[in-house]
Amino acid sequence: MLISGAGIAGPALAYWLHRYGFAVTVVERAPELRTGGYKVDIRGAAIEVAERMGILEDIQRSSTDMQTGAYVNGSGKRIATLPADIFGARVDRDDEIMRGKLTQILYERTRADVDYLFGDSITSLTPLTGTGEHGVEVTFERGATRRFDLVVGADGLHSTVRRLAFGPEARFLRHLGGYLSAFSMENELGLDREELYHALPGKLTCVYHSAGEPGAKGLLGFRSPLLEYDHRDTGRQLDLLDGAFAGDGWRIPRLLEAAREADDFYFDGLHLVQMDRWSRGPVVLLGDAAHCASPASGQGTGMALVGAYVLAGELAAADGDPAGAFARYEAEMRGYVAVNHALAEKFAREMTPMTWWQIRLRHLMLRMLPHMPWKDWVARKVAEDVQRGARAITLKDYPLPPVPAARPARPTYAA
Numbered sequence: 203m204l205i206s207g208a209g210i211a212g213p214a215l216a217y218w219l220h221r222y223g224f225a226v227t228v229v230e231r232a233p234e235l236r237t238g239g240y241k242v243d244i245r246g247a248a249i250e251v252a253e254r255m256g257i258l259e260d261i262q263r264s265s266t267d268m269q270t271g272a273y274v275n276g277s278g279k280r281i282a283t284l285p286a287d288i289f290g291a292r293v294d295r296d297d298e299i300m301r302g303k304l305t306q307i308l309y310e311r312t313r314a315d316v317d318y319l320f321g322d323s324i325t326s327l328t329p330l331t332g333t334g335e336h337g338v339e340v341t342f343e344r345g346a347t348r349r350f351d352l353v354v355g356a357d358g359l360h361s362t363v364r365r366l367a368f369g370p371e372a373r374f375l376r377h378l379g380g381y382l383s384a385f386s387m388e389n390e391l392g393l394d395r396e397e398l399y400h401a402l403p404g405k406l407t408c409v410y411h412s413a414g415e416p417g418a419k420g421l422l423g424f425r426s427p428l429l430e431y432d433h434r435d436t437g438r439q440l441d442l443l444d445g446a447f448a449g450d451g452w453r454i455p456r457l458l459e460a461a462r463e464a465d466d467f468y469f470d471g472l473h474l475v476q477m478d479r480w481s482r483g484p485v486v487l488l489g490d491a492a493h494c495a496s497p498a499s500g501q502g503t504g505m506a507l508v509g510a511y512v513l514a515g516e517l518a519a520a521d522g523d524p525a526g527a528f529a530r531y532e533a534e535m536r537g538y539v540a541v542n543h544a545l546a547e548k549f550a551r552e553m554t555p556m557t558w559w560q561i562r563l564r565h566l567m568l569r570m571l572p573h574m575p576w577k578d579w580v581a582r583k584v585a586e587d588v589q590r591g592a593r594a595i596t597l598k599d600y601p602l603p604p605v606p607a608a609r610p611a612r613p614t615y616a617a
């Protein structure tokens with residue numbers, strides 16, 4: 203089987219498919235594992251999947267271990283500080299990890315058993331139906347043409363597999379009215395496991411430091427209608443950020459500089475991917491490629507982990523009937539995705555208040571919260587929506603093969 207994309211969904215699926223006895227190849231466009239990105243939440247059903255994969259302890263060891271979150275004013279003064287778990291709406295075993303660390307954990311778990319091809323991309327998919335053979339013929343930008351039983355598009359929001367098998371991405375993307383960028387920078391504010399937010403009408407900026415990281419991360423988000431740009435043109439994305447934040451105070455000029463200096467700059471729209479179906483013949487989509495819920499949902503990574511578990515479990519149970527497996531995978535996932543898409547729309551609206559009045563009201567409420575007798579109730583209420591999304595699926599118990607013994611990693615080959 204061929205998986206396109208070595209982000210979160212791809213390596214997670216590779217893990218399960220190998221465990222079920224399938225031979226797996228993963229092709230990744232980037233020349234090496236992409237470890238950029240913001241901190242991501244692992245909650246609810248995703249925690250259960252991580253536990254079944256045996257990576258929950260690795261995640262806990264790599265937890266961001268955030269202590270506090272604060273809003274600052276234009277001079278950098280903390281005007282409202284809250285414990286990080288309230289700030290992040292985390293309960294029970296919910297955890298938070300840097301996206302890059304999770305990618306590394308998944309890659310290290312699978313690299314001995316899976317063929318990773320870095321620096322290549324699929325260019326065409328030709329299903330062999332009607333030729334007396336089964337599977338799909340795949341051509342690559344660099345590597346030789348090969349045949350696979352199934353192809354999984356786990357290649358993210360701007361999926362190439364989706365474009366080749368289903369059509370142009372504009373058909374499936376729904377813009378939620380904002381853009382977000384994340385990048386590494388020096389810990390110039392000397393933060394210790396703390397995140398500082400500075401809100402401006404229609405814009406949100408953040409700097410944070412998390413456990414075990416020598417540096418800090420910057421985040422810039424702004425409201426905007428859909429913008430025309432090439433999603434691989436970093437220079438244009440940096441210019442868009444400069445334009446959106448021109449003349450703004452606090453640390454923003456420094457953040458804009460840091461974005462230009464970073465080697466892991468990430469920029470993308472808040473988009474939903476909405477599709478009527480996720481499979482066509484021997485090709486199926488997974489993770490953001492199938493149902494991106496945007497960073498506003500806070501569930502994209504969890505959904506990628508859960509989707510990988512469900513797709514692999516259904517394929518293993520299908521006894522050679524991928525069409526049946528794909529249908530059951532969709533049936534299991536659809537409700538979970540719908541709840542999180544609805545939450546993403548709500549959170550995208552609430553993320554960036556549009557007026558100073560709304561911003562001041564939010565600051566006031568956050569400042570008062572720790573002193574309110576009913577603060578725990580309010581915190582639970584805030585977390586309720588997020589929890590509803592994170593638990594909107596009951597995981598089936600697919601027959602679990604034993605965990606294979608660890609083997610030394612095999613080398614990976616660039617194409």
Ligand SMILES: Cc1cc2nc3c(=O)[nH]c(=O)nc-3n(C[C@H](O)[C@H](O)[C@H](O)COP(=O)(O)OP(=O)(O)OC[C@H]3O[C@@H](n4cnc5c(N)ncnc54)[C@H](O)[C@@H]3O)c2cc1C
Nearest residue numbers: 207209210211230231239240357358362489490497502503
């Ligand atoms: C560098 C990076 C930073 C991110 N930062 C954030 C963040 O700060 N906040 C947030 O909420 N979400 C972020 N995301 C998105 C988040 O990782 C996903 O929403 C979520 O984890 C779902 O994972 P996924 O595996 O479906 O997609 P992704 O994590 O996006 O992984 C997709 C993978 O496919 C690869 N790929 C793309 N095109 C091709 C191709 N043609 N051929 C082969 N491989 C291809 C990409 O390089 C990537 O490695 C980021 C994604 C990336 C790639």
